[in-house]
Amino acid sequence: MKALQVCNSIAIALLTFVATGYGHPGSGIDVDAKGRVYFTDTYKGIQLIDERGKTSLLGGEAAHWMALDESGKWANTPPPEFGRASAEGATPTVLTNPNSPCAADAGGAVYFLKGDELYRQIMGKNAEILVGGADGKKKLRLITGVAIGPCGSVYMLSVDSSDRISGTDYHAVLKVNSDGEVSAVAENFVPGKGDPLDEVRWGYCRGLAVDESGVVYVAGTGSRAVYRIDRNGEIKEMLRVNAPWSPTGVAVRDGAVFVLEYDHSLAKNREWEPRIRKIDKDGKITILAHIQRDK
Numbered sequence: 001m002k003a004l005q006v007c008n009s010i011a012i013a014l015l016t017f018v019a020t021g022y023g024h025p026g027s028g029i030d031v032d033a034k035g036r037v038y039f040t041d042t043y044k045g046i047q048l049i050d051e052r053g054k055t056s057l058l059g060g061e062a063a064h065w066m067a068l069d070e071s072g073k074w075a076n077t078p079p080p081e082f083g084r085a086s087a088e089g090a091t092p093t094v095l096t097n098p099n100s101p102c103a104a105d106a107g108g109a110v111y112f113l114k115g116d117e118l119y120r121q122i123m124g125k126n127a128e129i130l131v132g133g134a135d136g137k138k139k140l141r142l143i144t145g146v147a148i149g150p151c152g153s154v155y156m157l158s159v160d161s162s163d164r165i166s167g168t169d170y171h172a173v174l175k176v177n178s179d180g181e182v183s184a185v186a187e188n189f190v191p192g193k194g195d196p197l198d199e200v201r202w203g204y205c206r207g208l209a210v211d212e213s214g215v216v217y218v219a220g221t222g223s224r225a226v227y228r229i230d231r232n233g234e235i236k237e238m239l240r241v242n243a244p245w246s247p248t249g250v251a252v253r254d255g256a257v258f259v260l261e262y263d264h265s266l267a268k269n270r271e272w273e274p275r276i277r278k279i280d281k282d283g284k285i286t287i288l289a290h291i292q293r294d295k
Contacts, residue, residue: 024248025262025272027101027145027207027219028066031253032092038085039249039260040066041291042272046085046094049276055289060085063096073108073123080127081112101146101207103154111154113143118154118176130154130180140174140182145219145249149210152178155185157208157218162200169203173216173229185216189227189235196222197246197264207249207260217257219247226250226259226279239279255281258288 026040037049038058046058046066061083069075072091078084082102085094095104102112110121117132118140131140145157154176161167172187188203196202204222211217216229217238224246226239241247241261249260256278263273275290 024064025264026062026064026274027249027260028064028096029207029249029251029258029260029276030066030068031251031258032068032070035253037251037258037276037288038066038068038094039274039276040064040096041274042262043293044291046096047274047289047291049289053288055291058085058094060094061096061098063098065097065101067095067097067102067104067110069093069095069104069108069110071104071106071108074104074110079110079121079123081114081121082110101143101156103146103148105148105152111146111148113140113146116140118143118146118156131176131182141170141172144204144206145208147208147210147216149175149216150212150214153210155208155210155216157205159201159204162204164196164199164201169201171203171205173208173218186229186233186235189218189229190220190223190225191235191237194223197224198266207247209250209252209257211252211255215252217250217252219250219259221246221248226257239277239285245275 026042028040031037041047045060045062048058049055070092075089075093083096100113104110118130119127120130121127141158143156147155149155156174158172160170173185175183190203200222202222206221207219209217214231218227224241225237228236228238244263244265245261247259247261251258259277271293276288278286
């Protein structure tokens with residue numbers, strides 16, 4: 001599938017939670033330079049897997065999204081719209097956001113959505129609108145994931161609907177350049193049709209990650225799979241996730257892919273047990289952590 005340019009008919013839609021009774025588990029996951037994994041736990045806060053493989057609760061708000069600021073610029077005071085899970089002064093700084101997918105770049109700029117607008121927040125400056133606003137830039141559909149790409153770019157997951165009742169099955173990975181220009185890396189890339197996760201569409205996707213070369217990894221939540229999209233827009237399914245698990249977030253570091261998955265069992269009254277799996281460069285899959293609610 002070749003990269004497509006966003007057409008002028010991209011519709012305006014507000015960033016919202018699902019309008020049905022379906023609740024979202026967390027979607028945030030990132031990995032620092034030392035290989036430590038941070039991820040959102042819907043019931044607890046931010047969990048940390050350290051260099052030894054030990055999992056512990058870092059703390060912070062039990063928000064759906066997080067951003068890892070490795071610059072340390074927000075170590076003492078988090079930006080507006082954000083909380084902080086890491087200790088004051090600690091680097092990297094773990095930022096949390098209950099309202100929007102978010103990300104932080106190497107220079108400490110953070111990106112988040114407010115309504116139908118993508119904002120960039122730089123330390124010491126007012127947040128600026130990167131996409132949207134009264135200047136006529138094209139608005140976004142429902143955004144379910146934000147990630148930093150190479151050369152000052154920001155990538156987003158855009159879906160038309162997050163439930164089976166409204167909208168369509170449209171989904172896309174969008175790339176935003178530093179000047180706010182938007183293009184589509186891939187559209188409607190989840191192959192075929194199948195029995196989706198309860199209450200969402202087959203093509204519903206959430207978290208994404210981008211490596212230093214521009215290869216994109218996507219958590220296909222509705223289809224229970226992780227997809228790899230290369231720089232030519234070619235799609236590969238790199239992980240198939242068995243029920244009751246489904247991926248909600250991905251991170252990439254040094255060629256390894258880290259996947260945040262949640263147990264979506266209705267029988268467990270949606271306790272949202274998370275686990276982290278790592279896909280090595282050679283394709284080996286390892287479970288790094290599984291948070292169980294009865295322990």
